[in-house]
Amino acid sequence: xxxxxxxEYTIQSFDLETQKLLKTALKDPGSVDLEKxxxxxxxxxxxxxxxxxEAGRICYTIVQAEAKQTNxxxxxxxxxxxxxxxxxxxxxxxxxxxxxxxxxxxFICNIFDxxxxxNMPMMALVHPVYDCLxxxxxxxxxKNEEEVDCLVLQLHRIGDQLEKMNLQLMDELFNxxxxxxxxxxxxxxxxxxxxLEILEFRAGGWTLSExxxxxxxxxxxx
Amino acid sequence: MLPYTEGHWRGLTYTxxxxxxxxxxxxxxxxxxxxxxxxxxxxxxxxxDGSLRKSHAVEEPGKCSQSSRRPESFTTPESEGPVxxxxxxxxxxxxxxxxSNVQRDMHRYRRRILEADFPQRDRKISSGSSDSRDSxxxxxxxxxxxxxxxEATLIRRQKQINYGKNTLAYDGYIKExxxxxxxxxxxxxxxxxxKKYSRRSWDQQIKLWRVKLHAWDPPAEEGSxxxxxxxxxxxxxxxxxxxxxxxxxxxSKCPTSSGASLSLAKDSFTGTPKKMMKIEDTEMS
Numbered sequence: 026x027x028x029x030x031x032x033e034y035t036i037q038s039f040d041l042e043t044q045k046l047l048k049t050a051l052k053d054p055g056s057v058d059l060e061k062x063x064x065x066x067x068x069x070x071x072x073x074x075x076x077x078x079e080a081g082r083i084c085y086t087i088v089q090a091e092a093k094q095t096n097x098x099x100x101x102x103x104x105x106x107x108x109x110x111x112x113x114x115x116x117x118x119x120x121x122x123x124x125x126x127x128x129x130x131x132f133i134c135n136i137f138d139x140x141x142x143x144n145m146p147m148m149a150l151v152h153p154v155y156d157c158l159x160x161x162x163x164x165x166x167x168k169n170e171e172e173v174d175c176l177v178l179q180l181h182r183i184g185d186q187l188e189k190m191n192l193q194l195m196d197e198l199f200n201x202x203x204x205x206x207x208x209x210x211x212x213x214x215x216x217x218x219x220x221l222e223i224l225e226f227r228a229g230g231w232t233l234s235e236x237x238x239x240x241x242x243x244x245x246x247x
Numbered sequence: 248m249l250p251y252t253e254g255h256w257r258g259l260t261y262t263x264x265x266x267x268x269x270x271x272x273x274x275x276x277x278x279x280x281x282x283x284x285x286x287x288x289x290x291x292x293x294x295x296d297g298s299l300r301k302s303h304a305v306e307e308p309g310k311c312s313q314s315s316r317r318p319e320s321f322t323t324p325e326s327e328g329p330v331x332x333x334x335x336x337x338x339x340x341x342x343x344x345x346x347s348n349v350q351r352d353m354h355r356y357r358r359r360i361l362e363a364d365f366p367q368r369d370r371k372i373s374s375g376s377s378d379s380r381d382s383x384x385x386x387x388x389x390x391x392x393x394x395x396x397x398e399a400t401l402i403r404r405q406k407q408i409n410y411g412k413n414t415l416a417y418d419g420y421i422k423e424x425x426x427x428x429x430x431x432x433x434x435x436x437x438x439x440x441x442k443k444y445s446r447r448s449w450d451q452q453i454k455l456w457r458v459k460l461h462a463w464d465p466p467a468e469e470g471s472x473x474x475x476x477x478x479x480x481x482x483x484x485x486x487x488x489x490x491x492x493x494x495x496x497x498x499s500k501c502p503t504s505s506g507a508s509l510s511l512a513k514d515s516f517t518g519t520p521k522k523m524m525k526i527e528d529t530e531m532s
Contacts, residue, residue: 096413102337109336142340143347149339 035079039069047083054091054100062087063104067111070132071118077128078178081139088140101140105149108133112153115160127175130157134179138186151190154183155198162201167220168211177223185231199227349401356394356441394441404440407453411437411460420463435459 036047043065050062066084070077088101111118111129119126134157137150160166161176188195205212206220222241226233233241395401411417424434438452 098341101340105336105340142344143351145347147340148343149334149336 038073038076050087055095059100060103063100067107071125071128074128077131078135081135085139123171127171130175134183138183146186155194158198164209167205167209170213170215173216173219177219180223345402349405395443401440411457415465416460416463
């Protein structure tokens with residue numbers, strides 16, 4: 026399987042040796058240590074924000090390649106279990122480094138987006154993802170623009186899928202966001218803007234009306 | 248100025264604070280093996296209107312749902328197992344995949360039965376004819392009564408099939424003999440997991456099938472070793488009850504041989520197929 030240009034671009038952040046490992050994993054998964062590959066990917070995704078948002082695609086490709094070649098799912102199993110470990114330690118991670126924490130959330134959500142099981146999202150990840158988003162919706166997180174930004178990004182990307190999997194939780198989450206928007210005093214104005222946009226986004230059926238799009242995303246000429 | 252009084256909002260604010268408190272409880276480093284459930288179950292501590300239900304997690308984060316096998320029904324998939332209390336995501340997703348594969352197979356199978364009953368071109372008025380592939384099913388509508396639908400059973404059977412297919416012998420077999428070239432009785436056929444069989448019957452079919460597949464084992468030692476194994480196994484089968492269906496095909500007889508190496512066993516089987524056929528006939532009517 027050829028490495029598509031998008032994947033090429035994504036793995037450029039790695040050192041050359043690791044790049045080689047990943048490329049081989051994409052083409053000939055049976056010949057590499059897939060546990061190592063999954064660790065490499067998770068490690069990087071916790072450090073590199075851009076990678077954390079795009080790594081899902083690579084993971085998906087490797088999973089498919091392995092299934093086709095050896096009918097195995099060593100990579101997926103290792104990836105998920107490693108991810109689970111990181112998820113369990115998320116509160117410590119958040120205390121240690123907000124950046125790592127938002128990377129973790131982005132990565133988990135990206136995996137949720139890309140790694141489907143028979144074209145269905147992995148049910149096992151629904152609650153963990155919601156957990157992360159609920160955490161981001163807490164008042165101590167909402168006051169950090171970085172965390173609000175992460176939260177709204179995930180909702181833009183996978184909000185509709187998550188809602189389909191569990192409507193009640195999504196409703197509850199948005200109750201929190203509404204609360205935060207209205208009541209929280211230490212929200213930055215950017216935080217306010219981000220929350221308002223996501224409230225409108227969901228209210229519009231996970232899309233922005235044209236006018237709202239213009240409002241939020243057009244250049245304002247002074 | 249907000250049009251609502253502080254009191255009105257207090258409910259919601261309280262909810263949020265409560266939620267935070269639960270979070271802090273949940274995120275304690277835990278030694279509890281049920282960590283999966285207690286971590287996630289706080290999400291469902293609220294009712295649909297947002298108000299908080301009594302949460303076990305707040306009191307004893309470690310103790311949550313130790314009594315029930317699966318604390319909250321939708322955190323862990325509802326399958327027969329292997330259900331250990333601590334489910335890792337790898338296992339969970341594999342179980343999910345197994346379930347959805349089995350469901351998909353079932354839909355396909357049902358469609359296939361329907362097509363066999365009502366072939367597109369010529370509509371035959373079948374009265375117990377054994378033309379269609381699954382003649383026994385064609386008389387009645389291919390409803391639930393006729394096929395195995397219990398998910399746990401299907402998953403168990405699928406796992407057994409997977410073990411067999413995950414062998415070098417099977418790989419060799421399908422490479423050597425394309426499907427359309429398969430001769431019933433001669434070439435092993437995967438047991439049909441959707442047919443109704445007793446547990447013993449099914450297990451025996453699997454055993455027979457796997458024995459037959461051994462004929463395609465990659466050559467390690469000489470063939471005589473393989474033959475020996477086969478004879479022993481077939482000896483067991485000979486003693487088996489008569490109500491066992493050896494084959495998944497209704498039209499084929501019980502397999503008499505599974506390959507050239509079974510010349511010895513072939514003779515001993517001469518009597519059996521006829522008996523099997525009789526039984527199949529009676530069952531079919």
